[in-house]
Amino acid sequence: MIPFNKPCVIGKEATAMKEAIEQTKLSGNGPFGKKCTDWLEARLQCEKVILTPSCTAALEMTTLLTEVGEEDEVIMPSYTFVSTANAFALRGTAIRFVDIEPNTMNISPDAIEAAITKRTKAIVVVHYAGISCDMDAIMDIANRYGLWVIEDAAQALFSTYKGRPLGTIGHFGAISFHETKNFTCGEGGALIVNRPEAVERAEILQEKGTNREQFFKGMVDKYTWRDVGSSYLLSDLNAAYLSVQLQHADLINKSRLRAWRQYYDALTDLPEVEVPYVPSECQHNSHMFYIKTNQQQELIAYLKKHDIMAVTHYVPLHSSHAGKKFGKFIGEDQFTTTESEKIVRLPLYFGIGEEAVDDVVTHTQAFFNT
Numbered sequence: 112m113i114p115f116n117k118p119c120v121i122g123k124e125a126t127a128m129k130e131a132i133e134q135t136k137l138s139g140n141g142p143f144g145k146k147c148t149d150w151l152e153a154r155l156q157c158e159k160v161i162l163t164p165s166c167t168a169a170l171e172m173t174t175l176l177t178e179v180g181e182e183d184e185v186i187m188p189s190y191t192f193v194s195t196a197n198a199f200a201l202r203g204t205a206i207r208f209v210d211i212e213p214n215t216m217n218i219s220p221d222a223i224e225a226a227i228t229k230r231t232k233a234i235v236v237v238h239y240a241g242i243s244c245d246m247d248a249i250m251d252i253a254n255r256y257g258l259w260v261i262e263d264a265a266q267a268l269f270s271t272y273k274g275r276p277l278g279t280i281g282h283f284g285a286i287s288f289h290e291t292k293n294f295t296c297g298e299g300g301a302l303i304v305n306r307p308e309a310v311e312r313a314e315i316l317q318e319k320g321t322n323r324e325q326f327f328k329g330m331v332d333k334y335t336w337r338d339v340g341s342s343y344l345l346s347d348l349n350a351a352y353l354s355v356q357l358q359h360a361d362l363i364n365k366s367r368l369r370a371w372r373q374y375y376d377a378l379t380d381l382p383e384v385e386v387p388y389v390p391s392e393c394q395h396n397s398h399m400f401y402i403k404t405n406q407q408q409e410l411i412a413y414l415k416k417h418d419i420m421a422v423t424h425y426v427p428l429h430s431s432h433a434g435k436k437f438g439k440f441i442g443e444d445q446f447t448t449t450e451s452e453k454i455v456r457l458p459l460y461f462g463i464g465e466e467a468v469d470d471v472v473t474h475t476q477a478f479f480n481t
């Protein structure tokens with residue numbers, strides 16, 4: 112059986128976790144956490160990285176940092192994961208779903224601009240499959256209307272747009288280390304803070320609204336309750352696991368890229384099938400390989416019969432129960448629904464062998480040739 116995903120394991124994670132146990136410092140922002148954030152800040156060349164329990168938590172932090180409320184509106188694609196929208200629904204902010212571009216499945220800048228009202232406060236962009244949104248166009252719109260830009264870069268760690276790492280272009284970026292992502296620690300995430308003036312508040316929000324971080328840095332004598340917040344910390348046990356994955360980031364990327372390329376080369380000429388489009392200004396992290404076909408369900412069933420687990424992806428949020436309650440679609444749903452019904456994601460994970468990919472390719476070709 113070829114699974115859709117296998118959580119990435121390098122093999123040295125247990126050793127690092129044992130070390131964390133021996134250091135007797137298991138809570139957040141411990142030695143391994145520091146190792147991860149130092150490494151990420153250097154690699155991403157960004158102002159500040161904060162490790163969080165999930166990307167969902169990092170997105171929630173952005174709604175506090177941007178101070179969106181019940182009077183405000185936020186624009187985002189309907190074609191995304193629940194957490195992108197849920198973070199704003201928690202604040203009572205009205206969600207305005209807009210259409211995607213069919214070639215990348217990423218938010219359409221024209222649709223964003225058409226949805227802006229006097230109440231609009233933020234735009235959330237999602238870099239689907241680790242391939243960047245049109246960030247020049249989006250930042251230009253945000254600058255003209257004075258809007259926050261949050262990058263849901265859950266899938267996009269180490270992808271770039273015109274050489275700039277995703278998550279570092281908007282005001283804030285959110286990363287996921289869930290087991291389905293390229294680099295993992297089971298459950299985990301990170302908030303990228305690209306505004307120096309927002310760093311201190313982000314640290315307070317992370318520490319239940321206290322200035323505990325300043326206390327540890329010796330900046331204040333005792334820590335007190337300063338603001339709202341929550342426990343947005345990643346345990347050092349998880350950070351230990353994560354640190355090993357980050358150290359091997361290039362190895363992981365290489366393995367995934369090899370499989371991605373193999374799929375791309377083998378399936379690109381298959382009639383009636385679309386393969387992912389990567390704009391020339393984007394470098395991606397091979398998070399996902401999908402094809403688009405009008406026979407989505409049939410292909411998935413056929414592959415399953417041959418022990419290959421391929422899957423669909425998002426049901427557009429504007430068509431969901433909560434999506435209707437907390438938001439609405441602005442403009443025409445030209446591509447979101449129709450394109451989402453074509454997506455079939457093929458197995459792709461660290462260490463997937465050439466033969467396994469070949470097996471998936473052969474059966475996919477056989478499906479279309481019969």
Ligand SMILES: *Cc1c(COP(=O)(O)O)cnc(C)c1O
Binds near residue numbers: 237263265286288289
């Ligand atoms: C995975 C994912 C999330 C959620 O990440 P968690 O770490 O599980 O909270 C959010 N947005 C997108 C686009 C994702 O792919």
